Amino acid sequence: MSALSLADPSAAPANSPKIVDVAIIGAGPTGLFAAFECGMLKLSSVLIDALDAVGGQCAALYPEKPIYDIPAHPAIPAGALIDSLEAQIAPFNVPRVLSQRVEKLSGRRGDFTLTTSTGTVIHAKAVIVAAGAGAFGPNRPPLDGLEAFEQSGAIQYYVRRRSDFAGRRIVVAGGGDSALDWALSLAEIAEKVFLLHRRDRFRGAPETLSRIEAFVTEGRIEKVVPYQLHGLQGEAGVLRGVEVATLDGQVRVLEADTLLPFYGLSTDLGPIAAWNLDTTRSQIPVTPSSLETSLPGVFAIGDVASYPGKLKLILQGFAEGAMAAHAIYPIVHPDTALHFEYSTSKGTPGQP
Structure with a gap:
């Protein structure tokens, strides 16, 4: 079977294998921004989520709730934040695999195979888990x-x-x-x-x-x-x-x-808990400098990631997405040095 064309997410049947640099599990705000950071480094990615739309809890649970701690926004509705994040990654044509959860992960750093609940197969060189607290439901x-x-x-x-x-x-x-x-x-x-x-x-x-x-x-x-x-x-x-x-x-x-x-959410990491990752109370410990988990080549960001001094803020998840993308670059391009450039210098695709 041929791989899905990243430029045209509808170019292949839903269950045909997809080949990308980075598989991002979780399409909430942190996962969306991680896709942007991967795109800025010219790393291809795919977003995978068990929900039928991107946005995670922000879109599914409280789209009209104002968020007050997003830089440069005194207040922004959660749904509007997701809309802006989608617009930000639009130039990269990131495919989405929705209404599916990743059931199996096999392989090793640089060569992973992910299989979803509907049989979709994804090949990736690295994996970012941005699954929030996992599957959620109200108490x-x-x-x-x-x-x-x-x-x-x-x-x-x-x-x-x-x-x-x-x-x-x-x-x-x-x-x-x-x-x-x-x-x-x-x-x-x-x-x-x-x-x-x-x-x-x-x-x-x-x-x-x-x-x-x-x-x-x-x-x-x-x-x-x-x-x-x-x-x-x-x-x-x-x-x-x-x-x-x-x-x-x-x-x-x-x-x-x-x-x-409002008694909080009951959470469950689901199949992720069986991937031979170190986990603690539905969280995944990571190396703070890279966000890499105990399984080489698998990274965790956002609420699911745990390390000393961690703050459960969306803005910290954004920073973690950038750090994980930079840590993944040498996995995808082991023979190429990454020369860091500010976005103000290089812009995004389609900009002069």
């Missing part, structure tokens, strides 16, 4: 009758379109950044927002906590502490009230038609 509260309210949309774990919650009476449950950020955002358009947590201490940035207290003072948010979810009231998928209880059993009913539990 669901143990409440009776949960499924019917999930199916009707009365209970949701992600805010994909903020406008869907206009005029609603919402219980936001959780004490971390997601719960706080969405309580603040939805309080601007909802009829009522209850912020529920088992204790009167929240895990958020000082500025976020100050804004929460200001919204509470203004009556735009009602803090319900120290309470936890206890039960659901309603029928046929229509939510009418959320029962909450203190640790000593005092029960209160919040009149609400929407429940947003």
Whole structure:
């Protein structure tokens, strides 16, 4: 079989072998930027993701959520960030293998074979794992009758379109950044927002906590502490009230038609955990200077990578993508020295 033409991702059947310099597993923001860095070094790459579109959690879970720590952007919606990253790699015509996860990895540094869940075969000289925390799903509260309210949309774990919650009476449950950020955002358009947590201490940035207290003072948010979810009231998928209880059993009913539990994500590295890589709690330890894992030729970047001093920030994942691409260059071109040039000097393909 012939290999897929990088210039024309539709030039070959889906399951024909693909030959590239770098296989990037995970098409979230970190994986997308790694593809850009590979392109700038004239390394061909392919993006592989189990989701049906690029963007990872940013696109699938919270496309309208603002991100505040991207350099040069005081705030940017997650979906807009993904759009910009896609535009950035457009000159390199990077193929995408979507709705598939990599089941098998064989070979060695400089000569790997990857096989996906649908039988697609990819040959690569190096591999970058940018899989975030692996496959993800919400931690669901143990409440009776949960499924019917999930199916009707009365209970949701992600805010994909903020406008869907206009005029609603919402219980936001959780004490971390997601719960706080969405309580603040939805309080601007909802009829009522209850912020529920088992204790009167929240895990958020000082500025976020100050804004929460200001919204509470203004009556735009009602803090319900120290309470936890206890039960659901309603029928046929229509939510009418959320029962909450203190640790000593005092029960209160919040009149609400929407429940947003933000209790984090359950994660699983899936088949990656069986690749003879060193792993620790769904993370992959790497050499900080190169991002190479314990398996030579396989690199890990973004949230899945672990090393002393690691910060789980998108901007750090971007830097790791650049470092990994530079570490891969001598694998692909062992007899060619890499002369580093700034993008301001050499531009990108198609630029004068």
